[in-house]
Amino acid sequence: MRTSRRTFIGSVSAAAIVSSSGIAFGQKKYDEGVTDTEIKIGNTNPYSGPASSYGAIGKTIDAYWKSVNAAGGINGRKVNFISLDDGYSPPKTVEVVRQLVEQEKIFALFQSLGTPCNTAIHKYMNQKKVPQLYVATGASKWGDPKHFPWTMGFQPDYHTEAVIYAKHILANVKDAKIGVLMQNDDFGRDYFGGLQQGLGKEANRIIKHVTYEVTDPTVDSQVIQLKDSGASVFVNISAPKQAAQAIRKAADIGWKPAQYLVNVSVSVAAVMKPAGFDNSQGILTAFYLKDATDKQWDSDAEMKTWRAWMDKWMPGANKADANHVYGYTVSTLMHETLKRCGNTLTRENLMKQAASFQKFRIPMLLPGILVNTSPTDFYPIQAVQLARFKGESWSLFGEIMHSESA
Template sequence: MTAVRFQVAALAAALALCTAMTGPVLAQKKYDSGASDTEIKIGNIMPYSGPASAYAVIGKTEEAYFNKINAEGGVNGRKIKFISYDDGYSPPKTVEQARKLVESDGVLLIFGSLGTSTNGAIRKYMNEKKVPQLFVASGASKWNDPRQYPWTMGWQPSYASEARIYAKYVMKEKPDAKIGVLYQNDDFGKDYLKGLKGGLGAKASMIVLEEAYDTSEPAVDEHVVKLKASGADVFISITTPKFAAQAIKKAAEINWHPMQIISNVSASVGGVLEPAGIEISQGILSASYTKDGSDPQWNADEGMKKFYNFLAQFDPKANKLDAGVVFGYAAAQTMVKVLHMCGDDLTRENVMKQAASLKDFEPDTLLPGIRINTAPDNFAPIEQLQMMRFKGKKWELFGDIISSDTGH
């Protein structure tokens, strides 16, 4: 009996020793710069001024979303400190702000910074420093290059993939089309143009004129006049919001009524079509992966109910018609999901590891059926879109959800 008691006691002591040894290991917290028991510092760079300032609303919405998370207790008990700087959409300024965030503010990561050329200017720096450049707000194909740039990941569908979808649509609906293209003379515009030509393939000769504009130009009116003069009956507008609205206005002014397709980045009702004019925007085509905050069809949608509640409580001045608000909410929600997945291992390496292992994640404001999936060799979180046409005061979705990867 005594021997049995001794064995039990010895076993209990051994278990206690095991627990003592493994306890701290299990509970061990790992932090890099910008993370602690109480806080997670996230950096962000936005064009709060300059030619792309229409997108500033994305940063403001993300800040409001993180305020919501903090009000609810934070992420695993840690509050998010969101530090967002203005770069005026100028790459040299972006470099300056990225250095400030990493070297002075000591952020854990930079999240959701906007722009193709601007993010391109800091990509090498971020990868050399091994600081996550996460969920870049730009659809450039180059953000999906985990082998060469393992610390940089995009979020939205790539511009080239979206353009391939438009190419397939035009070839099907208007096989003898004459296409006129207005594009921004930078990485954003060139990526789209490349995708468009790739999608047209042997039919690339359907493009009768390519007109490039610089963001430093006050207006694109002259380019639109040239496109009409080319005899184009399809107008593909690869433009950012300010210039997209100008192009819609000018086309109507000179009585040019081609099939008009605008890039998703300028499909905002509040940010582009209202300023251009609702009447003259009828019938314009685009593609989307997010729900439209102005569309009553989503009023009963559970995800959008959460979105509207968020706006009422944390961002009451936001314009729900602005697609940037819907975008910022979903991107911030994805970021918070990754931070939750990190648990107590808030190292930069683990942040990238978790970001590269998202499975069928569905932010509240993405279209039904569109899910976020990533893998160590796939840094393109969203690869699906649906075509839409502007009618009345809203976008009407049509056709199937298309995988932008293949265009099927």
């Protein structure tokens, strides 16, 4: 498998660094991967393979650090961002992460993507005491500082998201008979466990549960099985490629259940449009970020800033791809975390700063959703709002719902 490497690096004078408040930082203290002029950050992303639509996240993060470096870097240091292709293959993830840690000697791993891929390096990163920070997966396991103090999530956890879907089904679908399509790995199991918990004593409403492997060419046979089961609700726990296939197939065979789609596959450009807008009407999901296709944000200041940034740093990119909003937003949090480290750029201090956010606003979160962490709470974002697909975009409804995982 070809390994892609994306790296941005610059130099800057090692003059005295002064904080935004005008107060000079204290004595410099660095760990591996940091110098007077550079902070070396590693990343893995599936630029190839069955989950390659997520590669848009890595490309956005690339562009973000490029824009930061052009503006002078972070406290005078440029970010050297090294992103390697793992093809969404856990063995490949292990290989490239070892390369990043042991050869490139990165300061931290940021936004490595995928539940199975991060699971494969979870123990290794903690044994090495290298931050595995703001991982690009909502599995609930990333919020376990007692056992894994070097790993922290970012987005709302899958388990709680699925609990919310379960409660919505029970409240809104009479005599619900639930069919579930699930990716056969920790990503799928985390969502499925949440769905079962949310249903509680009504868990027997799940009448059919089918899985797929990420390497399967289609999920057509699984969708046919779900229709044949008599299910009136379809919970689609799939990555973007398979999610789009499943929505389209359901329409092709005339199956019209109430549909729930997991947040990681809500991109209009990567999922809903390929599935067919006509086939996607009424699908429900949970959001925590502003969606660029939702016209209610057209005059929003954060959306205007993001659009201008995209025009300058990612010209030609499809703004309907929610992965670009995601990559930009999580990068702003990492930017702030590094900034707060000042001249104490140690891995321990990086994790300390990551675990010290209180009611902090980062761009493109939905109104009312803030970042909160602590030494015992490694779930930065703990709230969502339901949305329904209508026309060619998502439409939010209801109130902000806060996670139960905190």
